[in-house]
Every structure is written in C-alpha cells, then in structure tokens.
Amino acid sequence: MSASKATRGREPFTDLLALARAELHPAGLALRALVRDCDPACVELVWPKLKMASFGVGPRKLTQHYAYLAIHARHLNLGFYEGAFLADPNHLLEGTGKALRHVKIHGVPLREAAALKALIEQAVARRRRAASGTGMG
Numbered sequence: 499m500s501a502s503k504a505t506r507g508r509e510p511f512t513d514l515l516a517l518a519r520a521e522l523h524p525a526g527l528a529l530r531a532l533v534r535d536c537d538p539a540c541v542e543l544v545w546p547k548l549k550m551a552s553f554g555v556g557p558r559k560l561t562q563h564y565a566y567l568a569i570h571a572r573h574l575n576l577g578f579y580e581g582a583f584l585a586d587p588n589h590l591l592e593g594t595g596k597a598l599r600h601v602k603i604h605g606v607p608l609r610e611a612a613a614l615k616a617l618i619e620q621a622v623a624r625r626r627r628a629a630s631g632t633g634m635g
Contacts, residue, residue: 510544510551517549518569524606529567529576532611536618555625562629564621568600575600576614584620588613 515526533540533553543559544551549570554563560579568575578584581591581599590613591599601614608614 510546511542514544514546514549514551514569517546518574519572521605522569522574522603525574525603525608526567526569528606528608528611529574529603529614532608532615533565533567533618536615537622540622555622555629562625564625565618572604574603576603577601578617578621580621580624581617583624584617586617590614590617 511530515523518526530542530551537553537555539555540553541555541557541562542551542553543557543563548568550566550568552559552563552566554565556562563579565579566575566577568577577598577600578591580597581593582595582597584591584599586599588610590601590610592602593599601610601617
C-alpha cells in the first residue's frame with residue numbers, strides 16, 4: 499500500500515490517534531503495543547476516514563485481519579473480526595453480530611490487559627491457521 503501525499507513521511511497510526519480525545523491516546527498506544535507484542539509481524543492498515551486501524555496476518559481485511567481499533571467519541575473499541583468464536587472467560591466481549599465482537603476501552607491503565615492479550619493471541623492463532631489451510635477449529 500503506497501502512502502498518499504498527505505501521509506507520506508508521517509506515521510498513519512499517530513495521525514489516527516489524533517482524531518481521538520487526548521485522554522484516549524495512551525490507551526490507543528497501549529492497545530497497539532499489545533497487538534504487536536502478540537504478533538510482531540502483524541500487518542497494520544489505517545483508515546483515518548473510518549477512524550480505525552486494522553491488524554492482520556496479511557493485507558486482506560475480511561480474510562486475514564483479526565482485530566481492529568476503532569475511535570469513538572468517548573472510548574476506543576478493540577474489535578475482533580471473529581470475536582464470536584473466541585473463548586472469553588472474563589466476559590469482556592460485547593456485540594451480537596454473527597462474528598464481530600468488541601471490547602470498549604475508556605482509558606489506561608488497561609486493567610484487563612492479560613485478558614485482552616489472551617483474546618488477541620486466540621484471534622491471531624485462528625487467522626494463522628486459516629492462512630495455512632489447517633482450518634478454523
């Protein structure tokens with residue numbers, strides 16, 4: 499993906515966070531770091547107009563991405579494209595869609611960091627299995 503003239507030389511994720519309330523910036527950076535800790539090779543795509551960043555094992559959002567960070571007026575969502583299929587013993591996930599689930603983040607500290615990390619690790623593993631052709635189960 500090539501950078502547009504508007505973003506060339508700038509960090510797209512930082513530009514995205516600038517769209518959020520200032521008190522949410524540390525949480526956004528912490529969530530991104532958590533994703534990268536779980537998947538150092540993640541592919542990150544940022545869509546400022548949608549106020550979201552998406553993370554995956556490849557560039558295809560619907561088939562290779564596992565999580566997204568969305569900016570809302572008073573919180574951030576850490577969402578999972580296949581969240582309905584993740585084990586969630588801490589009951590953090592919200593949503594009623596066929597597959598999508600999210601966790602609302604209101605700031606730091608991320609008290610649920612260990613539980614979020616477990617969700618991210620599961621989501622990464624599911625996408626890696628699907629990408630390798632060994633199935634989703």
